Amino acid sequence: MRSLPKDLATAVLAMVVLTVICGVLYPLAITGIGQVAFHANADGQLVSVHGHLVGSRLIGQNFADPELRDGAPVLHAGQPVTTPDPRYFQTRPSGTTPADNAAATTFANLGPNSTVTLRAIQTNIAAYITLNGRYVPGGLTAGEVPVDAADTSASGIDPDISPANAEMQAYRIAAVRHLRLGTVRHLIRTYTGGRGLGVLGEPSVNVLELNLALDRISH
Amino acid sequence: MTVSGWLTILLFVAVLCATAVPLGTYMAAVYSGRRTWLDPVLDPLEHIIYRALGVDAEGGQDWKGYARSLIFFSLVGWLMLYVLIRTQGLWNWTGLNTQSFHAMPANVAFNTVSSFITNTNWQYYSGETTVSYFSQMVGLAVQNFASAAVGMVVAVALIRAIASRSGTSLGNFYVDLVRTILRVLLPLSIVVAVLLMSQGVIQNFHAYVSVRGLTGLVQMIAQGPVASQEAIKELGTNGGGFFNVNSAHPFENPTAFSNFVEMLAVLLIPAALVFTFGRLVGSRRQGLAVFSTMMVLFLGAVVVAYVAESHGSPAQHAAGLHTAYRNGAGGNLEGKEQRFGIASSVLFNVVTTVTSCGAVNSALESYTGIGAAVPFANMSASETIFGGVGSGLYSILLYVLLAVFIGGLMVGRTPEYIGKKIEAREIKLVAIGLLLTPLAALFTTALATASRAGRASVDTAVTGSGPQGFSETFYAYLSQANNNGSAFAGYSGLVQPQPGNLGAHGITFADLTGGLSMLFARFTPILFVLAVAGALVSKRVAPVGLGTMRTDNATFVVLLIGIIVLVGALTFFPALLLGPLVQGLTGHLYG
Numbered sequence: 001m002r003s004l005p006k007d008l009a010t011a012v013l014a015m016v017v018l019t020v021i022c023g024v025l026y027p028l029a030i031t032g033i034g035q036v037a038f039h040a041n042a043d044g045q046l047v048s049v050h051g052h053l054v055g056s057r058l059i060g061q062n063f064a065d066p067e068l069r070d071g072a073p074v075l076h077a078g079q080p081v082t083t084p085d086p087r088y089f090q091t092r093p094s095g096t097t098p099a100d101n102a103a104a105t106t107f108a109n110l111g112p113n114s115t116v117t118l119r120a121i122q123t124n125i126a127a128y129i130t131l132n133g134r135y136v137p138g139g140l141t142a143g144e145v146p147v148d149a150a151d152t153s154a155s156g157i158d159p160d161i162s163p164a165n166a167e168m169q170a171y172r173i174a175a176v177r178h179l180r181l182g183t184v185r186h187l188i189r190t191y192t193g194g195r196g197l198g199v200l201g202e203p204s205v206n207v208l209e210l211n212l213a214l215d216r217i218s219h
Numbered sequence: 220m221t222v223s224g225w226l227t228i229l230l231f232v233a234v235l236c237a238t239a240v241p242l243g244t245y246m247a248a249v250y251s252g253r254r255t256w257l258d259p260v261l262d263p264l265e266h267i268i269y270r271a272l273g274v275d276a277e278g279g280q281d282w283k284g285y286a287r288s289l290i291f292f293s294l295v296g297w298l299m300l301y302v303l304i305r306t307q308g309l310w311n312w313t314g315l316n317t318q319s320f321h322a323m324p325a326n327v328a329f330n331t332v333s334s335f336i337t338n339t340n341w342q343y344y345s346g347e348t349t350v351s352y353f354s355q356m357v358g359l360a361v362q363n364f365a366s367a368a369v370g371m372v373v374a375v376a377l378i379r380a381i382a383s384r385s386g387t388s389l390g391n392f393y394v395d396l397v398r399t400i401l402r403v404l405l406p407l408s409i410v411v412a413v414l415l416m417s418q419g420v421i422q423n424f425h426a427y428v429s430v431r432g433l434t435g436l437v438q439m440i441a442q443g444p445v446a447s448q449e450a451i452k453e454l455g456t457n458g459g460g461f462f463n464v465n466s467a468h469p470f471e472n473p474t475a476f477s478n479f480v481e482m483l484a485v486l487l488i489p490a491a492l493v494f495t496f497g498r499l500v501g502s503r504r505q506g507l508a509v510f511s512t513m514m515v516l517f518l519g520a521v522v523v524a525y526v527a528e529s530h531g532s533p534a535q536h537a538a539g540l541h542t543a544y545r546n547g548a549g550g551n552l553e554g555k556e557q558r559f560g561i562a563s564s565v566l567f568n569v570v571t572t573v574t575s576c577g578a579v580n581s582a583l584e585s586y587t588g589i590g591a592a593v594p595f596a597n598m599s600a601s602e603t604i605f606g607g608v609g610s611g612l613y614s615i616l617l618y619v620l621l622a623v624f625i626g627g628l629m630v631g632r633t634p635e636y637i638g639k640k641i642e643a644r645e646i647k648l649v650a651i652g653l654l655l656t657p658l659a660a661l662f663t664t665a666l667a668t669a670s671r672a673g674r675a676s677v678d679t680a681v682t683g684s685g686p687q688g689f690s691e692t693f694y695a696y697l698s699q700a701n702n703n704g705s706a707f708a709g710y711s712g713l714v715q716p717q718p719g720n721l722g723a724h725g726i727t728f729a730d731l732t733g734g735l736s737m738l739f740a741r742f743t744p745i746l747f748v749l750a751v752a753g754a755l756v757s758k759r760v761a762p763v764g765l766g767t768m769r770t771d772n773a774t775f776v777v778l779l780i781g782i783i784v785l786v787g788a789l790t791f792f793p794a795l796l797l798g799p800l801v802q803g804l805t806g807h808l809y810g
Contacts, residue, residue: 006273007287007288007291008291008295009273010272010273010274010288010291010393011288011291011292011294011295011296012295012299013271013272013273014272014292014295014393014396014397015292015295015296015299015361015365017268017271017272018361018364018365018400019299019357019361021400021401021405022360022361022363022364022365022400022405022451023356023357023358023360023361024356024357026405026408026409026447027356027360027422027444027447027448029409030409030412030413030416030422030444030446030447030450031422031423031424031444031447033412033413033416034412034416034421034422034423034446035422035423037413037416037417038416038417041416041417041418041419041420041421042416042421042422042423042446043421043423043425043442044421044423044428044440044442044470045419046428046430046440052431053428053429053430053431054430054431054432054433055430055432055433055438055440056428056430056440058419058469058470058473059438059440059469059470060469061432061433061436061438062432062434062436062438063432063433063434064434064436065434065435066435066436082436085434088433088434092557100438101438101439102438102439102440102441103347103348103427103439103440103441103718104345104347104348104463104718105345105347105441105462105463105464105467105468106345106463106464106708107464107467107554107582107584107585107708108553108554108582108585109554109582109584109585109681109682109707109708109709110534110553110554110582110584110585110681110682111534111584111585111682111683111684111685111687111690111709111802112532112533112534112551112553112585112586112587112588112590112591112802113532113533113534113588113685113686113687113802113805113806113807113808113809114534114682114684114685114687114808114809114810115534115684115808115809115810116680116681116682116684116810117532117534117553117585118534118537118538118808121534121535121538121540121553122538125538125539125540141539142538142539142540143539143540143541144541145540146545146546146547146548147531147535147540147541147542147545147548147549147550147552148547148548148552148557149548150535150538150540151535151551151552151553151554151555152553152554152585153467153554153555153556153557154464154467154554154555154556154564154580154581154582155464155467155468155469155556156464157468157469158469158556158557158558159469160556160557160558161557162546162547162548162557163546163547164545164546164547164548165547165548167546193474193558195223195475196474196475196476196478196479197230197476197479198223199223199226199227199230200223200227200230200475200476200478200479200563201227201474201475201476201478201558201559201560201562201563202475202547202548202557202558202559202560202563203546203547204547204557204558208433211433212433215433
């Protein structure tokens with residue numbers, strides 16, 4: 001049987017060696033590889049317009065305008081109240097505070113059998129219909145609202161929406177921006193990512209890229 | 220449900236089998252000291268490490284010596300991580316605390332450190348508002364490697380005991396530990412980290428970036444060395460997210476392909492170890508029997524969850540939503556990401572709850588009653604469906620010994636497994652070893668449900684109304700006892716009024732009960748497994764005869780599945796009924 005101090009010393013040394021290898025050398029090596037081989041990815045795919053950072057391709061954004069009263073932003077529970085900007089495609093409902101907070105992500109944690117969830121979904125459906133309903137030929141009912149537009153995303157910063165959701169918002173975008181519907185639909189197809197390897201995940205439309213493309217062709 | 224959804228599941232199983240078999244062969248070489256292609260680089264390095272540690276690389280340890288080294292190593296790891304986490308502010312000189320976060324409160328630190336030491340990675344804290352890059356990288360991620368390796372070496376010790384022909388040696392703990400990390404975990408982590416970065420997982424040390432969006436709203440975007448930690452988080456079945464929303468965060472899991480890589484990384488080692496087992500005991504059919512058992516239970520779980528989530532939730536239907544699949548969207552997308560959809564979300568969460576990984580790419584709390592009953596059931600099977608790295612294999616081997624014993628009783632033959640007689644001493648150790656984890660889970664759940672202190676963690680106004688509140692609590696303690704770490708995230712143990720821990724405090728009951736449960740349910744079963752190994756190692760191998768009950772055929776697989784399901788159901792069914800099942804079966808809305 002080995003002595004107690006010797007066992008302790010071995011354990012401490014082992015932890016120190018492992019910390020140097022796995023906690024210092026390994027992440028530094030990966031950082032080196034990432035910064036050289038995948039520089040844009042490693043820094044979070046940040047997007048600049050005219051030299052100013054406007055977001056990250058991977059991070060959902062709240063395309064909304066702050067509500068103003070007498071020139072000052074209206075606050076609710078310390079956060080500015082915003083209304084969706086009709087000129088932009090809207091991302092999915094977010095459970096973070098404020099919406100699409102990429103520095104403090106959280107799940108909404110809405111249970112499947114909860115009236116709280118029911119009310120949240122109803123609110124999201126109503127907001128979607130208010131925003132888009134009058135532009136959609138024949139109007140919009142709850143049953144036609146795409147599921148991803150009514151359900152909260154997981155991360156709260158989901159950068160994507162479903163093609164169904166984008167197609168529905170296209171009517172509004174075309175009307176508000178005075179664009180042909182065909183032009184908007186063409187843009188949607190351009191910024192729709194297919195399934196990984198043809199089968200993985202779902203086709204998704206990157207909302208920031210789509211909105212940037214819209215801004216490039218109209219204001 | 221979609222065709223591509225089913226194809227995703229099939230493709231995953233196919234790629235898993237195709238990669239696990241060669242890795243299993245490679246690991247068999249690593250653990251039996253045979254030549255591998257990394258020898259020229261690693262042999263000299265390992266010798267330097269052994270000399271520095273004062274370890275006799277040739278000298279074996281009996282089960283007590285092996286256990287003693289393991290306990291000392293884990294104890295020292297616990298203390299070092301606790302000090303590091305609590306002194307977070309003292310390391311600001313490294314420049315790796317860009318947001319100047321204060322240390323987390325003591326009770327939360329106790330829970331967190333116990334969680335990472337035990338390969339659980341249960342998180343009451345939120346990564347991007349609580350922990351500095353330094354604490355993540357030099358503290359938490361190191362235990363991702365170490366705790367995973369501890370699980371693996373225990374499995375290896377048990378395999379050696381079953382395969383052994385003479386002597387009492389189970390191998391050397393430190394040699395196994397170092398070889399596991401240098402020859403298995405690190406090389407695979409580098410490969411996975413590079414694959415993930417190619418998909419968009421970030422890896423930098425920048426401060427959080429502030430951007431002004433298209434409508435003028437300011438958005439703060441968290442950064443960090445994510446890819447290096449993400450790789451080992453999956454490979455070591457750890458599961459502790461760099462960010463609060465774990466693998467749902469686009470910086471941790473940016474594409475459906477990265478999601479596939481992560482799922483594969485989670486199941487790869489647990490699946491491969493089964494083939495390693497087959498090789499080391501000299502019968503690949505024995506490994507295949509265990510693998511088949513795991514795969515049958517796994518596929519059952521996937522199918523049930525996929526069907527349930529595709530159908531949608533009662534709340535969605537009450538709101539008038541049509542949940543049938545339509546052009547990229549359908550099913551219960553509440554708490555799921557668009558790029559994954561239903562199939563890749565469900566598959567990910569089944570993968571991480573059958574193993575002890577516990578990473579999530581969608582909100583478990585928002586799964587339908589039946590969809591959520593699947594992760595409950597997965598954990599109720601006590602890590603036998605692939606399970607954590609190492610811990611999965613040693614857990615199912617305990618069940619195998621139990622099945623051999625019961626099977627032997629039924630047909631009136633002496634119970635034997637791969638030539639080793641299973642006698643009273645072993646079966647006592649097995650039975651107690653198997654009951655410790657359920658005991659910890661049910662005891663802590665009962666305590667938390669019945670006490671005011673336990674209920675303080677449930678937010679009855681929003682997430683935890685009705686049976687959901689019980690589900691939340693039960694899931695929290697089941698997950699911690701099984702060293703899984705996934706969560707119904709509504710259950711809280713840290714109150715953080717603002718990012719950075721200023722004014723934050725923990726919920727002592729939840730932090731301490733959970734922490735103690737994790738430690739108990741990790742290390743006592745390990746001691747029992749090593750004791751079983753100690754009992755088996757010196758037994759003479761009986762030749763296979765006509766009277767030997769076969770353990771490598773379909774009959775035995777069915778018996779094993781039956782016993783795993785029966786033990787899990789008998790232990791957990793009443794509790795499951797009160798939470799997810801009542802929700803899934805009634806469709807009633809509460810609150």
